[in-house]
Amino acid sequence: MKKINHYLICFFCWLALVISLTLVLGVIVILVGKGIGAINWNFISQPSTNFGQSGGILYQIVGSLLIVIVAFLLSFPVAIAAALYKSEYLTNKKWQYWSDMMLHILNGIPSIVFGVFALLFFINICGAHVSWWLGSLILAIMMLPILTFSSYFYLQRLSPEIRDSCLALGLTKGQFIRSFLLKRSFVGAVSGSFLGLARILGETAPIMWVATVFAGGAIPSSWSEPVATIATHILILAQQANDPQAVSNGWGASLILISLVFILAGIGFYMRRQQLRIQ
Amino acid sequence: MLENLNIYPSMLKYNKELGLQHTLALSFFVIIALPVLIFFVLLIQSKRAFLEVGLGLLSTSWFPAGQEYGILAMLYGSAVVVILALAIAVPLSLLSALALTEFVPKSLQLTIKSILEILAGVPSIIYGLLGIVILCPWLEQVFDISTGRTLFAGGLLLALMILPMMISLFEDVFSQIPHEFRDNSSSLGLNKSQIILALILPISKYPCFNIILLAMSKALGETMAIMLVIGCVDKFPNFWLPLSAGQTVTSKLGRDLGNYSFHSIEFSVMIAMALILLIPTIIFSFVLKKRELVR
Numbered sequence: 001m002k003k004i005n006h007y008l009i010c011f012f013c014w015l016a017l018v019i020s021l022t023l024v025l026g027v028i029v030i031l032v033g034k035g036i037g038a039i040n041w042n043f044i045s046q047p048s049t050n051f052g053q054s055g056g057i058l059y060q061i062v063g064s065l066l067i068v069i070v071a072f073l074l075s076f077p078v079a080i081a082a083a084l085y086k087s088e089y090l091t092n093k094k095w096q097y098w099s100d101m102m103l104h105i106l107n108g109i110p111s112i113v114f115g116v117f118a119l120l121f122f123i124n125i126c127g128a129h130v131s132w133w134l135g136s137l138i139l140a141i142m143m144l145p146i147l148t149f150s151s152y153f154y155l156q157r158l159s160p161e162i163r164d165s166c167l168a169l170g171l172t173k174g175q176f177i178r179s180f181l182l183k184r185s186f187v188g189a190v191s192g193s194f195l196g197l198a199r200i201l202g203e204t205a206p207i208m209w210v211a212t213v214f215a216g217g218a219i220p221s222s223w224s225e226p227v228a229t230i231a232t233h234i235l236i237l238a239q240q241a242n243d244p245q246a247v248s249n250g251w252g253a254s255l256i257l258i259s260l261v262f263i264l265a266g267i268g269f270y271m272r273r274q275q276l277r278i279q
Numbered sequence: 280m281l282e283n284l285n286i287y288p289s290m291l292k293y294n295k296e297l298g299l300q301h302t303l304a305l306s307f308f309v310i311i312a313l314p315v316l317i318f319f320v321l322l323i324q325s326k327r328a329f330l331e332v333g334l335g336l337l338s339t340s341w342f343p344a345g346q347e348y349g350i351l352a353m354l355y356g357s358a359v360v361v362i363l364a365l366a367i368a369v370p371l372s373l374l375s376a377l378a379l380t381e382f383v384p385k386s387l388q389l390t391i392k393s394i395l396e397i398l399a400g401v402p403s404i405i406y407g408l409l410g411i412v413i414l415c416p417w418l419e420q421v422f423d424i425s426t427g428r429t430l431f432a433g434g435l436l437l438a439l440m441i442l443p444m445m446i447s448l449f450e451d452v453f454s455q456i457p458h459e460f461r462d463n464s465s466s467l468g469l470n471k472s473q474i475i476l477a478l479i480l481p482i483s484k485y486p487c488f489n490i491i492l493l494a495m496s497k498a499l500g501e502t503m504a505i506m507l508v509i510g511c512v513d514k515f516p517n518f519w520l521p522l523s524a525g526q527t528v529t530s531k532l533g534r535d536l537g538n539y540s541f542h543s544i545e546f547s548v549m550i551a552m553a554l555i556l557l558i559p560t561i562i563f564s565f566v567l568k569k570r571e572l573v574r
Contacts, residue, residue: 006470006471006472006473010472013375013381013382014378014382015374016370016373017374017375019375020443020446021391023442024439024442024443027401027406027409028398030409030413077306078306079306082303082307082309082310085306088303089300089303089304097568098311099307099311100568101564101565101568102313102315103310104564104568108496108500108563109317109557110496110529110557111502112500112553112556113321113553113557114317115533116321117317117320117553119536120320120321121316121320124324124541141313144313148310172296173296174295174299198400202405204404204503205533208533208537231402231503234404234405234408235503238404238407238408238411238412238507239507241412247408250408250412251408258401261400261401261402262397262400265397269393269397
């Protein structure tokens, strides 16, 4: 009986592992298999025409990168400053608890709620027009907790000897932060930024009402213009699921998006592994 | 601040110190204030829905032209989809993670784990495309129904989406159990399956529960993929089987929010739905934080 139980448990564990790996890798195999046929130089270098049914996705790639890079530039300094404050100046236990809490909540808010908030706050309350920098702003908010935690935990891993010797040399807290901790928080935040960028690159819901147009996006020439992104482009193509040409273009765009995401996430996880090794 | 003054009488240095602290504090409190701001903006905008519709929100029919603003159908859809997804993904990921930590060789384990971590980041819109092009037609064939865009399809797709994340989190928990425990157990004569039943599962009961909560909050908030495969019919499903088209809170928001004008009452009801979506997130964060402190 014991033996049978043992074999049953082993069998089900292995079965589950095989099923999940098949499913998860199957997704990638399907994406690569279907997407590789649609990608050629024209697909990357041409603007799309006819609601994406023909042509390429040049403007979408530019739009995605623009929104995401500006979001990164907006959130990076704020996140570093917040992490430094949380780690160096915030000694009150209660405040530590509540700041952790707020960061956790901000990290867990569903992306669609960010979209609703952006529509309400930027467009309805502040009266802004649909433009790409609003998308950057809301994505920057989504990135903030990831960057802050990443930078904060790297600061926390600093050995107390280093802190003590710096203070023993007569540095004030401010000098210690400027000359030593700033660089360290920077390093911590960089690995988090890759992970954060990988997360926000594929986001559609937060920006679909405030920053993107569904047809005929172009490279923006001013602040107050909407753009098209790869993710919204896939959304449009997915809604034309009966048209094989549109679906094929959708697979191509998905493959490009997923390659970008995987490269960013891969770099991020690699850097985090490295950081966990050194003190 | 007084100690600073004593050590550094020079006013310039004192100001520099304080200036730095205040700059850092400003960014910090901006971040802390953001969730509160989001909550209150949503609350103020949905006030009208709560005051004017009130208990009418808890009806099953959504028909803005006829002054009916029931959101029960959407809540039901969300619940069905999340429960389906968890029912599929929890056992599958738990057993896979057990196999990964207990049976797979160490070198292979790290490779699979890295792959899963990266795969957890596949954007949801891509799952949506996958669902609408491959999963829905497949369901049509298997169950012989006119359209594959059903609550069931949403649940399956959601299970597929949270699977890599859950396996990698479960694996984290199981591999943190010290190896001495396993060695001691096996020297007492327990075989691997007995170690799993008597040691691994009881010890990691609470962390596993946390992971399920986390997956639940992720699943509740998924929009783009669900929106494409759910069918988007605002009715309460006629028969209680999930093989009919439905609507979740997120898909309703994603599809229709842009269609209503600001200041209309249906817009306010939509904001109330977003608020309802936010509340589980807050509760789960509190529960997770509390458990972290208890352990």
